[in-house]
Amino acid sequence: MPSVELSFDPRLDLLFQSEVDLSPAQIWAAWTQPEHLLHWFTPAPWTTVECEIVLQAGGIFRTVMRSPEGQEHTHSGCYLEIIENERLIWTDALGPGFRPALEPFITATIALKPLGPGRTLYTATARHRDETARQRHEEMGFTAGWSKALEQMVAHMQQIQAQAKPA
Amino acid sequence: MPSVELSFDPRLDLLFQSEVDLSPAQIWAAWTQPEHLLHWFTPAPWTTVECEIVLQAGGIFRTVMRSPEGQEHTHSGCYLEIIENERLIWTDALGPGFRPALEPFITATIALKPLGPGRTLYTATARHRDETARQRHEEMGFTAGWSKALEQMVAHMQQIQAQAKPA
Numbered sequence: 334m335p336s337v338e339l340s341f342d343p344r345l346d347l348l349f350q351s352e353v354d355l356s357p358a359q360i361w362a363a364w365t366q367p368e369h370l371l372h373w374f375t376p377a378p379w380t381t382v383e384c385e386i387v388l389q390a391g392g393i394f395r396t397v398m399r400s401p402e403g404q405e406h407t408h409s410g411c412y413l414e415i416i417e418n419e420r421l422i423w424t425d426a427l428g429p430g431f432r433p434a435l436e437p438f439i440t441a442t443i444a445l446k447p448l449g450p451g452r453t454l455y456t457a458t459a460r461h462r463d464e465t466a467r468q469r470h471e472e473m474g475f476t477a478g479w480s481k482a483l484e485q486m487v488a489h490m491q492q493i494q495a496q497a498k499p500a
Numbered sequence: 501m502p503s504v505e506l507s508f509d510p511r512l513d514l515l516f517q518s519e520v521d522l523s524p525a526q527i528w529a530a531w532t533q534p535e536h537l538l539h540w541f542t543p544a545p546w547t548t549v550e551c552e553i554v555l556q557a558g559g560i561f562r563t564v565m566r567s568p569e570g571q572e573h574t575h576s577g578c579y580l581e582i583i584e585n586e587r588l589i590w591t592d593a594l595g596p597g598f599r600p601a602l603e604p605f606i607t608a609t610i611a612l613k614p615l616g617p618g619r620t621l622y623t624a625t626a627r628h629r630d631e632t633a634r635q636r637h638e639e640m641g642f643t644a645g646w647s648k649a650l651e652q653m654v655a656h657m658q659q660i661q662a663q664a665k666p667a
Contacts (some may be wrong), residue, residue: 334557334582339597359612390557390581391503413598414557415501421538426593426600430506431580431607433629440598462600 336414336422339442341458345467349457349479357418357445359490364421364443369493370396373485376478377385388415393429410434422446426462438466454485503581503589506609508625514632516624517648519650524585524612526622526657531588531610536660537563540652560596577601587611593629599663605633622650 341348353360363369367384375398382405383397395409398454410425426437439459446454457479461467508515517571520527531583534551541548542565548574550564562576577592593604606626613621624646 334556336553337556337597339558345599363657389501390507395606422598424594424598424600426604427591427607430504430627431589431591431608432512432627433591433604433633435629437593437604440594440600460597460599462595462602466600468655476592 335416335420335454338406339422339458339460342460344464345461347459347461347467347470349476349483351455351480351483352418352448353453353455353483353487355487356451357447358455360420360443360455360486360495361418361421363486363490366436369489372489373405374482376481377485387429388412391427391429391431392425413440418445419482437462439470502583502587506589506625506627509627512628512643514626514628514637515651516643517622517645518622518650518664520620520622520654521618522620522654522657523618524614525571526661527610527612527620527622527653528585528588530653530657536656539656541565541649543648544652554596555579557582558596558598561590580607585612587649604629606637611660 362459363373365386365388371381371385373494374384374396378401379398381396381397385395387393390399392412393409394412395407398406408425408429411424411427411429411431414420414422421443422440424440426434426440428434439461442458444456448454453483459470459475461470530540532553532555534553537551538548541551541563545568546565548563552560552562553566554560557579559579560576561579562574565573566590570655575592576595577590578594578596578598579590581587581589588610589607591607592608595601606628609625611623615621626637626642
């Protein structure tokens with residue numbers, strides 16, 4: 334049984350939506366396979382230097398981002414719902430095994446809707462506990478960050494696809 | 501696919517286990533149907549005066565307890581995993597729809613293992629974010645509270661069962 338329908342509250346939540354020239358399966362692979370995620374997840378000039386994924390409810394989703402100067406930022410959470418090629422939900426309010434986390438901030442949802450061959454409506458939602466957290470996330474550059482990461486994802490996955498085709 | 505195996509960390513977690521003269525299905529009903537839960541969930545002399553359950557991942561689990569003097573305490577969280585008659589997991593680190601909560605404290609698991617007709621091994625686990633939270637929960641009377649509530653559950657469900665039998 335899938336989870337309850339998630340409400341969107343504009344006072345508390347942030348939304349990023351874009352039409353993308355990738356199939357839902359390509360975007361799903363980009364989000365759930367570390368070898369892809371390492372290439373696009375962090376907006377340049379920062380990079381993703383570690384990625385740990387256990388793609389199961391309660392499983393860890395952990396990334397380490399690094400700045401050009403070597404500053405590192407670790408983000409750790411766990412998956413809540415996994416519907417292949419359709420919807421991925423995770424939160425940093427819980428750690429692996431659903432244990433309450435020390436620094437809860439968001440619950441994130443990636444929803445994928447096919448728009449035709451090789452084209453997808455990509456919807457990312459960040460849900461927060463209060464207006465302050467939402468505002469902080471917006472000021473951290475939510476929209477620019479997710480937009481830049483998505484551009485990097487499309488470039489990476491299209492490159493993979495081009496390489497996979499016979500010459 | 502069920503969730504990951506949950507680890508138990510004695511520095512962070514609390515465990516309550518008991519053999520109970522109820523079937524897994526009876527205990528499941530007691531935990532998931534408000535009309536039962538209202539009768540046993542809160543150790544006397546406090547009572548449970550409200551109970552809201554949407555038995556679905558991300559669905560609300562909300563209770564209101566009241567003291568004999570009329571003091572009320574509301575506790576709200578959401579379900580993470582529902583495996584009928586076997587395992588129920590919820591947390592107050594997330595509210596309904598998986599939104600990060602303002603006052604995260606525990607993730608709770610009820611696990612049921614049949615021991616024979618009308619008898620069940622009942623295991624309740626409370627997972628916390630750190631040792632301080634675990635200790636606070638222990639000092640709040642975790643063991644005595646869960647034990648007393650379970651006694652009340654058994655008494656209520658056995659009474660229901662006796663009433664259901666023809667005279």
